[in-house]
Amino acid sequence: MSENLNFDMDGAEVGTGDAGNVAGGVVASFCPEGDARKCGEYGRLYTWAAAQKACPEGWRLPSREDFVALVEAAGGADGSLGQNSAGGVLKAKSGWFKKGNGTDGVGFRALPAGYMAAPESADGKPRPGKFDGIGGYAYFWSASPDPQESAFAQYLFLDFSSKTAQIASFDMNSARSVRCIATQPKIY
Numbered sequence: 240m241s242e243n244l245n246f247d248m249d250g251a252e253v254g255t256g257d258a259g260n261v262a263g264g265v266v267a268s269f270c271p272e273g274d275a276r277k278c279g280e281y282g283r284l285y286t287w288a289a290a291q292k293a294c295p296e297g298w299r300l301p302s303r304e305d306f307v308a309l310v311e312a313a314g315g316a317d318g319s320l321g322q323n324s325a326g327g328v329l330k331a332k333s334g335w336f337k338k339g340n341g342t343d344g345v346g347f348r349a350l351p352a353g354y355m356a357a358p359e360s361a362d363g364k365p366r367p368g369k370f371d372g373i374g375g376y377a378y379f380w381s382a383s384p385d386p387q388e389s390a391f392a393q394y395l396f397l398d399f400s401s402k403t404a405q406i407a408s409f410d411m412n413s414a415r416s417v418r419c420i421a422t423q424p425k426i427y
Contacts, residue, residue, distance in 0.1 A: 240298070241348050243282025244417040248289045268293070269414050271352045272370045280334075281352035281373070287392040287411035290380040294419035301420050303383035303406060306395040310404045313345050327402035336374040339399025347418075349377045349397050355414035368413065375399040378415035381406075 248268040267289035271277040285293055290300055301309075313325035330341025331348040341349070353372030372378075377397040385391035385408040394415055396405045409415075 240418050240420070241346050243350060243352055244285070244293055244419060245278050245282040246293055246295075247278075247283065248285065248293060269355050269370075271355075271373045277352075277373070281350050282416055284352060284355050284414035285380065285417050286414050287380055290415070290417045291382065293417050297422055298419035299422050300380060300382040301395075301418065303381045303393045305420060306379070306381055306393075306406055309345075309347070309395070310406075313347070313404065315404065324402045325404040326397045329404055330377070330397055334374075335399045337399055339375065341402075349379075350416075351375050351377045351397070351399060352416045354378050357410045357412035378409075379418050380415050384411075 246268070268283040268285045271281045271284060294300055307315075309329070310325040313328040315325045327341045328344035329347045329349045330339070330343065331350050332340055332343050334340070334350050336351075339351075351372065351374050353370060353374070353376055355370050356368030358368050359366050376399065377395075379395040381393045381395065383393045385393055388408060390411060391408040392411045393406055393408050396407050
């Protein structure tokens with residue numbers, strides 16, 4: 240997909256009740272900054288559990304290896320995810336602050352939707368986590384859990400201040416963007 244997924248999901252669709260509690264309902268996807276107007280521009284942010292089920296039929300969540308291949312195709316060198324210029328190639332031509340726009344050289348059009356931190360609990364009541372990074376950072380969940388930390392999953396990371404693309408890991412209960420890839424290529 241060349242845009243961030245924007246499919247509204249609640250906790251019942253995901254089969255988990257631990258994502259967050261907004262106005263009495265359990266949710267598994269969120270508009271950036273909690274603002275419904277941002278969903279149209281940036282797509283939704285998903286917990287990792289929601290990301291596993293968010294892609295429509297015929298599509299799937301990319302694996303770590305899919306993201307490595309994308310980074311390589313966009314200018315990464317020798318499997319290295321450290322110092323490369325793939326981030327500049329993957330970023331959209333506009334939408335990033337402080338001159339952080341990219342060239343969109345492969346049609347990925349990454350937009351900086353930021354993320355939502357893992358939900359917090361106060362007085363025994365779950366509350367959504369805090370939003371951060373809109374305009375400056377893009378995080379795309381992979382289907383791959385972190386091999387060393389069972390509560391973490393891997394994602395593709397792009398930063399307004401860098402032309403690199405990195406694979407990192409973070410808490411599965413945080414919310415990040417989703418891109419889906421076709422399970423089978425279409426033959427025309």
